[in-house]
Amino acid sequence: MNRRGFMAAMGAATLAAAAQPWAAEAPQLRIQExxxxxxxxxxxxxxxxxxxxxxxxxxxxxxxxxxHVADVEIQLIGLGSVARSFQGPRVVVDRPLEQLEPLDLFLVPGGLGTRSLVQQPQLIELIRRQALMSERVLSVCTGAALLAKAGLLDGKRATTNKAAFSWVASLAPEADWQGRARWVQDGNLTSSSGVSAGTDAALALIAELRGEAVARQIAEIAEYPWNPDPDNDPFAITWGTAS
Amino acid sequence: MNRRGFMAAMGAATLAAAAQPWAAEAPQLRIQExxxxxxxxxxxxxxxxxxxxxxxxxxxxxxxxxxHVADVEIQLIGLGSVARSFQGPRVVVDRPLEQLEPLDLFLVPGGLGTRSLVQQPQLIELIRRQALMSERVLSVCTGAALLAKAGLLDGKRATTNKAAFSWVASLAPEADWQGRARWVQDGNLTSSSGVSAGTDAALALIAELRGEAVARQIAEIAEYPWNPDPDNDPFAITWGTAS
Structure with a gap:
């Protein structure tokens, strides 16, 4: 489906939301549902x-x-039937990105593949629409590059992978980039720093949604030494992005 | 293929190795290759x-x-065409477990699914054989239960998930279980504690194979605060397995 056909297939409410990226009044479709x-x-x-x-x-x-959170369902959204990780192993795609659906949380990972994705306007448009149909968005690492290219970070505080910081920041000069942050929350957008920082940000999200005791319990089950402080970012110094 | 047919299909060298689990003289097929x-x-x-x-x-x-290590190839070995994680998302199986192949490293994760696997003798036998055809084995969490049931931990120092410690330990009373360890290395076997401990153990393995500088570099790329000390195990206290 081309972009025009795609847009024609969308409902009026979603088009209104799309016209005003990330506005506070953007329809919270999931809440309405x-x-x-x-x-x-x-x-x-x-x-x-x-x-x-x-x-x-x-x-x-x-x-x-x-x-590990009770009553959570996680689906993988992609383009083909499978997606191959940078490390090699493949995951099964549960639904095509074209088939947009309201979500409680849209998780946007990064990786080398984002370098190609930001050059595909139709894909970026789909990502933008899926983000606007989601109550919350969590980007990890260079996943922020996809949101930046979609114009969703303009005027927002955000962070990204420290090793790719200048490249990602160049995609959204109007964002308020934080060079020293394990993750940043601004409204319904949470953006984390590189790779493993996403795990800390996810636990912070769980703490917000279900209480800190639940987040701590899940971290303990996973024997994971959770860093619960978004300002505790040793890698800002490693990579020289601390302001 | 039943067990007898399977054993008949194996070569004599492998059968000899199978008769003496994890013996120092077990043929290192990967080295021979x-x-x-x-x-x-x-x-x-x-x-x-x-x-x-x-x-x-x-x-x-x-x-x-x-x-992230240069020249590494990672394949997923399983039973059907896909495997569903406890969290929901599915991975694509690259080759069937029945099709045993020499490996440099056999990675054995754990999870709720191990409770069913330990009750399937033919599967445990395949896991045992794949382990014996591998230069090294790394178990994570209750992945140790599978090795324990296969008799591969007898006389070995090993650890496992702290929340499931007594269950896993009961499957190999002859193993020397370590209640306080982020991971344990004994010969060509490394066993890690629960879930995220496997990440630390994997970095330790990289340090041994390619040098500590490479391991540190990979941890920095992943913005991962690596715990490089196998004796630093705060979760032994959380879960009450510290001796």
Missing amino acids: RQAGKVTPGHYRIGALVFDDYETLDLQGPVEMLG | RQAGKVTPGHYRIGALVFDDYETLDLQGPVEMLG
Whole structure:
């Protein structure tokens, strides 16, 4: 489907949202669904973007932690039937990106593959629309490059992978880039620093959604030494992005 | 193929190794392959076991780190065509477990699915044989339960997930279980504690194979605060397994 056909297929409410990226008044479709009784109480729907050369832990760290929360469903959203990680192993795509659906959380990992994705306007448009149909968005690492290219970070505080910082920042000069942050939350957008920082950000999200005790319990089950402080970012010094 | 048919199909050298689990003189098939010029120099072949209800990070943490090492190939070994993680997302199986192959490293993750696997003798036998055809074995979390059931931990120092410690230990009373260890190395066997401990153990393995500078560089790329000390195990206290 070309972009025009795609847009024609979208409903008016979504088009209105698309016209005003990330506005506070953007329709929270997932909330509307919940109010309309279409969502099982307590059921939290997560969609995670996958693509060739995604970075394994960008995706799987948050999946590990979020997947331990009761009533959470995680689906992988992609282009073909499978996506190959940078590290080699492949994941199965659960639904095509073209088939946009309201989500509680849209997880956007990064990786080498983002370098190609930012040059594909139709894909970036789909990512933008899926983000706008999601109550919250969590980018990990250079996943922020996809949101930046989609114009979703303009005027927002955000961070990204420290080793690729200048490249990602160049895609959204209007964003308020934080060179020293394990992750940054601004409204319904959380952006994390590189790779493993996404795991800490996911636990912070769990703490917000279900309480800190639940997040701590999940970290303990995973024997994971959670860094719960978004300002504790030793890698800003390693990579020279501390301001 | 039943067990008898399977054993008949195996070569004599492998049968000899199978008769003496993990003996120092067990044929190191991968080394033999390398000496015979069958392996590309520098090429390091990793096979990771996958099964339904494997724990995501048990697998994907080590895959993240090991997949950054030059000349490493990682394949997922399983039963069907896909394996579903405990968290939901599925991975693609690259080769069937029945098709045993020499490996440089056999990675054995854990997860809820191990509870069912230990009750399937033919599967445990295949895992035992794949382990014996591998130069090294790394178990993560309750992946140790599979090695324990296969008799591969008898007389070995080993550790496992702290929350499931007594269950796993009961499967190999002859192993020397370490209740306080982020990971344990004994000969060609490395066993890690729960879930995220596997990531630290994988980096330790990289340090041994390619030098500590390479391991540190990979941890920095992943913005991962590597715990390089196998004796630094805060979760032994959390879960009450410290002796």
